[in-house]
Amino acid sequence: MLTIKNLHARVEEKQILNGLNLDVKPGEVHAIMGPNGSGKSTLASVLAGREEYEVLDGTVTFNGVDLLELSPEDRARAGIFLAFQYPVEIPGVSNANFLKTAVNEVRKSKGLEPYDSKDFLAVMKEKMKLVEMDKQMTTRSVNEGFSGGEKKRNEIFQMAMLEPQLAIMDETDSGLDIDALRIVSNGVNALRDGKRSFIVITHYQRLLDYIVPDFVHVLYKGRIVKSGTKELALELEEKGYDWIKEEVEA
Amino acid sequence: MIAEIKKEAVETFKRLGFPSTKNEEWKYFNVQQILPDQPVFSAAPARLSASDLTPCMIAGNNVHLLVFENGIYRADLSSTGAIENLVIGPISSLKENQTFKNNFGKVVSFGTEPFVALNTAVDHEGVFIHVPANAVIGKTIHILHVNTNEQSDHITSIRNLIVAEKQAAISIVESYHALNKQCNGLINVVNEIVVHESARVELCKAQLDSDAASQINFTQTIQEKNSTFDTVTVTLNGRLTRNNLHIKLNDTNCTAHLFGLYILDGEQLTDNHTLVDHAMPNCFSNELYKGVIGGKASGVFNGKIFVRKDAQKTNAYQSNKNILLSDDATMNTKPQLEIFADDVKCTHGATTGQLDEEALFYLRARGIGEKSARTLLNIAFVADVLNNIKSDELRETLQQKAEAKLMQ
Ligand SMILES: Nc1ncnc2c1ncn2[C@@H]1O[C@H](COP(=O)(O)OP(=O)(O)OP(=O)(O)O)[C@@H](O)[C@H]1O
Ligand SMILES: [Mg+2]
Numbered sequence: 001m002l003t004i005k006n007l008h009a010r011v012e013e014k015q016i017l018n019g020l021n022l023d024v025k026p027g028e029v030h031a032i033m034g035p036n037g038s039g040k041s042t043l044a045s046v047l048a049g050r051e052e053y054e055v056l057d058g059t060v061t062f063n064g065v066d067l068l069e070l071s072p073e074d075r076a077r078a079g080i081f082l083a084f085q086y087p088v089e090i091p092g093v094s095n096a097n098f099l100k101t102a103v104n105e106v107r108k109s110k111g112l113e114p115y116d117s118k119d120f121l122a123v124m125k126e127k128m129k130l131v132e133m134d135k136q137m138t139t140r141s142v143n144e145g146f147s148g149g150e151k152k153r154n155e156i157f158q159m160a161m162l163e164p165q166l167a168i169m170d171e172t173d174s175g176l177d178i179d180a181l182r183i184v185s186n187g188v189n190a191l192r193d194g195k196r197s198f199i200v201i202t203h204y205q206r207l208l209d210y211i212v213p214d215f216v217h218v219l220y221k222g223r224i225v226k227s228g229t230k231e232l233a234l235e236l237e238e239k240g241y242d243w244i245k246e247e248v249e250a
Numbered sequence: 251m252i253a254e255i256k257k258e259a260v261e262t263f264k265r266l267g268f269p270s271t272k273n274e275e276w277k278y279f280n281v282q283q284i285l286p287d288q289p290v291f292s293a294a295p296a297r298l299s300a301s302d303l304t305p306c307m308i309a310g311n312n313v314h315l316l317v318f319e320n321g322i323y324r325a326d327l328s329s330t331g332a333i334e335n336l337v338i339g340p341i342s343s344l345k346e347n348q349t350f351k352n353n354f355g356k357v358v359s360f361g362t363e364p365f366v367a368l369n370t371a372v373d374h375e376g377v378f379i380h381v382p383a384n385a386v387i388g389k390t391i392h393i394l395h396v397n398t399n400e401q402s403d404h405i406t407s408i409r410n411l412i413v414a415e416k417q418a419a420i421s422i423v424e425s426y427h428a429l430n431k432q433c434n435g436l437i438n439v440v441n442e443i444v445v446h447e448s449a450r451v452e453l454c455k456a457q458l459d460s461d462a463a464s465q466i467n468f469t470q471t472i473q474e475k476n477s478t479f480d481t482v483t484v485t486l487n488g489r490l491t492r493n494n495l496h497i498k499l500n501d502t503n504c505t506a507h508l509f510g511l512y513i514l515d516g517e518q519l520t521d522n523h524t525l526v527d528h529a530m531p532n533c534f535s536n537e538l539y540k541g542v543i544g545g546k547a548s549g550v551f552n553g554k555i556f557v558r559k560d561a562q563k564t565n566a567y568q569s570n571k572n573i574l575l576s577d578d579a580t581m582n583t584k585p586q587l588e589i590f591a592d593d594v595k596c597t598h599g600a601t602t603g604q605l606d607e608e609a610l611f612y613l614r615a616r617g618i619g620e621k622s623a624r625t626l627l628n629i630a631f632v633a634d635v636l637n638n639i640k641s642d643e644l645r646e647t648l649q650q651k652a653e654a655k656l657m658q
Binding site: 073093098106162 | 630
């Protein structure tokens with residue numbers, strides 16, 4: 001589904017990704033861990049098409065298409081979804097209006113009829129249940145005044161509405177209380193259908209107890225320096241990153 | 251009396267002349283660009299028909315309607331109905347009304363205002379409204395101006411006087427339209443508004459004339475005890491537009507809301523000069539002006555707040571926010587606060603920037619195309635001005651017009 005080869009990228013003259021390789025097949029869940037500043041969010045941003053991030057070398061193909069050629073909106077329409085580490089507040093744009101516009105643009109790109117208000121409301125209701133989201137959140141402006149946890153929950157709600165093929169979740173677990181973590185994880189698990197893939201960026205092994213990954217990768221200095229199964233996350237939890245850094249520097 | 255005022259206005263205008271950009275108040279508004287060599291003050295011939303009005307009925311059809319073509323009252327196109335007690339009509343037919351005589355030229359002072367002096371000196375037409383005590387007028391009054399003049403040397407002078415007596419309430423829409431894109435000339439408007447004790451006046455100005463026409467609009471209010479004046483000024487069209495909005499809070503416990511929106515492109519210029527004069531204690535004023543400026547257009551905001559020494563416990567808020575859509579768009583904003591009382595709450599702020607790139611990326615990352623995303627953000631930006639228009643029909647119409655302009 002997604003193949004990243006030898007990806008080099010920089011932002012503002014600073015090279016951050018240094019030859020990153022990753023292969024995600026349909027239905028797989030890949031966890032990406034790594035110390036602060038190692039380039040995890042940068043990878044997510046490059047995949048989502050953030051323009052400040054300049055790709056210097058390497059390729060990214062998504063279902064056979066050169067992803068790097070696409071605008072952010074075309075990537076979203078092609079089925080890529082990024083749950084932001086820091087969701088943006090947009091005063092004056094209601095959550096419901098925003099989502100309706102987004103869902104209908106994505107549907108249009110697939111040659112589907114846009115939802116009318118009634119259908120849209122029905123779909124929204126169903127997906128709100130999935131993440132146990134309060135109804136009044138949909139009438140409020142996008143993320144405006146939302147608590148940290150509410151913002152993260154809103155990201156997963158949007159993901160459920162847009163039904164992407166590949167969801168990239170950037171530290172969706174940070175800032176969530178214990179109950180919210182369970183709710184959000186259940187929401188994600190409900191969206192696991194054997195075809196949809198996930199890249200889950202996290203600092204905490206705990207999330208991976210809920211969303212069980214097929215692979216765990218360690219990103220360090222802009223490269224994936226170690227890959228393993230979920231046991232690797234446990235090992236990292238116990239030992240930290242020093243031993244990996246030593247392995248890499250050696 | 252009125253004859254004397256006119257005579258004085260002639261003298262004043264002769265003394266003042268048209269302002270140059272050396273005059274600090276007219277620094278960004280170059281009158282020379284729009285002044286004809288030989289101004290013509292008589293109106294162009296009438297050619298407006300009832301069907302032309304359809305797109306101008308921005309507040310819906312259920313209104314008391316007064317139509318003016320090139321400043322001339324069109325009784326045949328107007329419908330004020332019989333409104334008990336309310337005196338309403340073109341000033342040309344109400345000159346002998348005692349309230350008119352008592353108030354005309356008394357609210358506004360033209361001593362330093364050349365265009366007010368000019369407006370007072372020459373033949374002018376407009377609306378006189380006298381709302382008697384305790385009368386609450388349910389229907390909106392729509393003063394609808396259509397420009398059908400294609401001669402650039404015309405100066406049209408419009409003069410309105412509104413007097414709301416004790417505990418009266420009225421809502422007025424003042425809108426400007428053009429028959430077609432070629433219509434031009436300069437419209438010079440003066441509004442005098444008296445809001446007596448516990449009365450409430452709402453005024454929405456919609457400037458939708460052609461982009462070849464210019465307007466200078468001077469609105470002066472005087473508010474008495476416990477009164478409220480709410481106003482929204484929406485400028486979408488017009489070449490050069492100058493709005494002077496002067497609010498005088500002349501007694502205790504007055505409230506004034508001033509909202510403004512300008513969406514400009516091409517070579518448009520809109521210059522909003524506002525003055526909120528807190529003369530007495532315990533009054534509240536809130537002002538929010540927002541602009542979206544593209545092309546080579548420019549915006550000017552000059553917001554003065556005076557808090558005089560007696561005006562203790564004043565609450566005065568002012569904010570001006572702008573988005574520039576292009577490198578050639580400009581905005582000059584200048585808040586001026588002069589506070590002579592010590593127990594007051596006063597805040598002001600001004601921002602001018604680009605569209606929020608983070609928000610833009612967020613929307614695009616959800617599949618919304620760049621153009622739609624920009625429009626969505628711009629519409630959101632202007633919403634908190636338009637939301638203050640109380641009439642649903644008017645608000646929705648102006649929202650649509652604003653959206654249409656933002657989508658271009
Ligand atoms: N726009 C930017 N301008 C300058 N430096 C940037 C920019 N974005 C990221 N960086 C730098 O790139 C490096 C990698 O950042 P990134 O956000 O990808 O790290 P991360 O792995 O997600 O870290 P964390 O775990 O703290 O979220 C950091 O040193 C960061 O300061
Ligand atoms: Mg990060």
